[in-house]
Amino acid sequence: MSTNNPVKGITVYCASSERVAPHYVAEAARLGRAIAESGLPLITGAGRMGLMGAVNDAAMLAGGETIGVIPRFMVDRGWHHLGLSRLEITPDMHSRKEAMARLSRAAIALPGGFGTLEELLEIITWRQLGLYDGNIVVMNTNGYYDRLLAMIGHAVDERFIPADHESLFSVASTAEQAVELALRTPHSPTLSPKF
Numbered sequence: 347m348s349t350n351n352p353v354k355g356i357t358v359y360c361a362s363s364e365r366v367a368p369h370y371v372a373e374a375a376r377l378g379r380a381i382a383e384s385g386l387p388l389i390t391g392a393g394r395m396g397l398m399g400a401v402n403d404a405a406m407l408a409g410g411e412t413i414g415v416i417p418r419f420m421v422d423r424g425w426h427h428l429g430l431s432r433l434e435i436t437p438d439m440h441s442r443k444e445a446m447a448r449l450s451r452a453a454i455a456l457p458g459g460f461g462t463l464e465e466l467l468e469i470i471t472w473r474q475l476g477l478y479d480g481n482i483v484v485m486n487t488n489g490y491y492d493r494l495l496a497m498i499g500h501a502v503d504e505r506f507i508p509a510d511h512e513s514l515f516s517v518a519s520t521a522e523q524a525v526e527l528a529l530r531t532p533h534s535p536t537l538s539p540k541f
Contacts (some may be wrong), residue, residue, distance in 0.1 A: 354480075355387030355413060356528050357446045359465040360397035360427075360456035365383045370397060370457055373487045375404035376521035377456065382410025384525055387431075389449050392416035394427035397456050402427050443468065452481040454518075454527035457490040467510065473514045476512045481532050482515040491517070 358381070360374060360395040376402035390398050404413025405412050406429060414430040417438050421479060436442040443465060447453070455466040472478035476501045485490050495517065501507040518524035 350528050352449070354451035354520060355389045355449060356381050356525070357389040357453040358398075358401050358456060358461045359453065359458060359469075360390070360401060361399045361458035361462055362391070362393040362396040363459065364384060364395050366396065366457070369450065369489055370490075371400045373485070373521055374398075374400040374456055376411060377381075377485065377524060378404030378410070379408045380521045380525040381405055382408035384529060386451070386529075387411040387413050387449075389413045389415065389446055391446070391461075392420075392426045392433060393519050394425065397458065399427065401456070402430060403518065406430075408530070413449060415449070417442050423459035425536070447472065447478050447480075450480055451532075452526050453478075454483045454485055454528055455491075456485050457487055463494070470514050479532055481528050481530060483524045483527045484517045485521070486516055486519055522541055 355517055358377065361482060378388060382405040386399065388410055390402055390412070393399060412430040413432045413434065414427055415434045415436060416426050416494050420426060421435055434445055436445055445467060453469050455462060466484065469478055469482055480529050486492065487498035498507065498512065502509050502512065516527040
């Protein structure tokens with residue numbers, strides 16, 4: 347991959363926990379395969395376990411390019427995947443998230459915990475502020491994000507979020523649908539500045 351004009355990939359935010367139900371792992375693997383088949387690089391937090399390990403392993407098995415972005419302290423703890431096409435080591439978590447956004451043309455959030463929720467809401471906020479122009483997809487495997495989506499709807503109802511700002515992201519129920527939504531031509535929604 348040329349460093350002068352690199353092809354932007356698809357960032358995936360997801361859990362690194364190995365204690366999750368098998369259907370989440372299976373759908374993460376389907377997403378890894380679907381991204382590899384799209385011909386675009388997969389960008390993750392470089393983890394080797396849980397959904398992150400599954401999405402990376404499946405993309406590699408399907409012949410895809412995998413780029414991991416991870417802070418130095420996690421490498422020092424041995425949390426990184428050793429088989430990725432490329433590993434970018436950052437000084438901290440903040441620069442990790444910036445690099446993952448910079449390398450991507452779209453972001454997909456698989457189910458996850460605090461870190462995944464934080465990454466998802468931050469990238470939506472960046473798009474709201476015009477700092478990120480890629481598509482954002484919430485992959486609602488088995489209804490995992492139903493309560494978060496309901497909370498966002500509640501925030502709209504209470505006028506903390508303007509209704510048209512829900513267009514900042516899409517919701518998918520399968521890996522294939524998530525990739526399709528990620529690859530659509532990004533649009534810059536005209537957002538209302540006032541509530």
